[in-house]
Amino acid sequence: MQSNTQGNAALEAAVATIAGLLRPGAVVFYRIGADHAPSGFELFGLAESMHRTWLQRYCALDPMHPSRSVQQRGNVLTLDGELPAALREASAYWLHFLKPYRVVDVMEVLLREEGRAAAAFSLLRFAPDAPFSACDIERMHVLQPLLEVALAATWGSEPAMHAPRHGTSLAPCLTHREEQIARLVRRGLSNKAIARELDLSPPTVKTHLLRMFRKLGVSSRTELVGALFL
Numbered sequence: 001m002q003s004n005t006q007g008n009a010a011l012e013a014a015v016a017t018i019a020g021l022l023r024p025g026a027v028v029f030y031r032i033g034a035d036h037a038p039s040g041f042e043l044f045g046l047a048e049s050m051h052r053t054w055l056q057r058y059c060a061l062d063p064m065h066p067s068r069s070v071q072q073r074g075n076v077l078t079l080d081g082e083l084p085a086a087l088r089e090a091s092a093y094w095l096h097f098l099k100p101y102r103v104v105d106v107m108e109v110l111l112r113e114e115g116r117a118a119a120a121f122s123l124l125r126f127a128p129d130a131p132f133s134a135c136d137i138e139r140m141h142v143l144q145p146l147l148e149v150a151l152a153a154t155w156g157s158e159p160a161m162h163a164p165r166h167g168t169s170l171a172p173c174l175t176h177r178e179e180q181i182a183r184l185v186r187r188g189l190s191n192k193a194i195a196r197e198l199d200l201s202p203p204t205v206k207t208h209l210l211r212m213f214r215k216l217g218v219s220s221r222t223e224l225v226g227a228l229f230l
Contacts, residue, residue, distance in 0.1 A: 028121065064108045069082070107132050
C-alpha cells in the first residue's frame with residue numbers, strides 16, 4: 001500500500017508540473033504493455049464519457065496509439081507530426097472524434113524502461129486555446145527524462161493490462177472504471193472494500209464485475225485476473 005501511495009503522489013506531482021509548464025486542457029497517464037496495448041488509464045481533467053468514446057470507437061484509429069508510436073525513436077510526439085493539418089479533413093479520427101470534442105492539439109510523451117515504452121502521457125488542448133507552441137514542445141523535451149526517472153516506480157508497481165484474445169479478435173476494451181476495479185480485484189480486495197476505495201455502492205461494483213465477466217468471457221475473479229494480467 002505504501003508504494004502504491006507513493007506512486008500516486010509522484011504521478012500527481014508530475015501532472016501538476018506538466019499543468020504548470022504547458023497548461024494542457026486535460027492530461028491522461030497510461031501504461032503500455034509488451035503487446036503495445038495501452039491500459040491503466042488515469043484521467044486528469046478529461047471527461048470519462050470522452051475517454052469511453054475513444055476506447056469503444058476510436059482507439060484503433062488513433063494515429064498516436066502506442067502500437068504506432070512506440071516504434072519511433074522520439075519520446076515527444078505531436079498531432080501535427082502524426083496527423084498533419086493537410087490530412088485531417090480526410091481523417092475519420094479527426095472529423096468524428098477530435099474535432100467534435102474541440103481538440104486543437106495533442107502531445108504524446110513516452111516514458112521508457114530499458115528502451116521499451118512502458119508508459120505515456122497524453123496532453124490535450126481544447127478550443128479556444130491555441131495548439132502547443134514550439135516552446136511548449138521544447139519544454140517537454142527537457143521535462144521528459146525527469147518524468148521518466150520520477151515515475152519509474154509507478155509503472156513498475158502496477159503491471160500493464162493486456163488485451164486478451166477470443167479466437168482471432170481482441171476482447172472489448174474496458175472502461176476507465178472497469179480498469180480501476182480490475183486492479184483492485186488483482187490486489188485481493190472484496191466487493192465491499194472496492195466500493196469503499198472508489199466511493200461506490202457494493203451492488204454497483206458487482207454490476208461492473210458481471211459486465212467485465214461478459215466482455216472477457218470469464219466466470220470468476222481468478223479468471224478475470226488471469227485474462228488481464230497473466
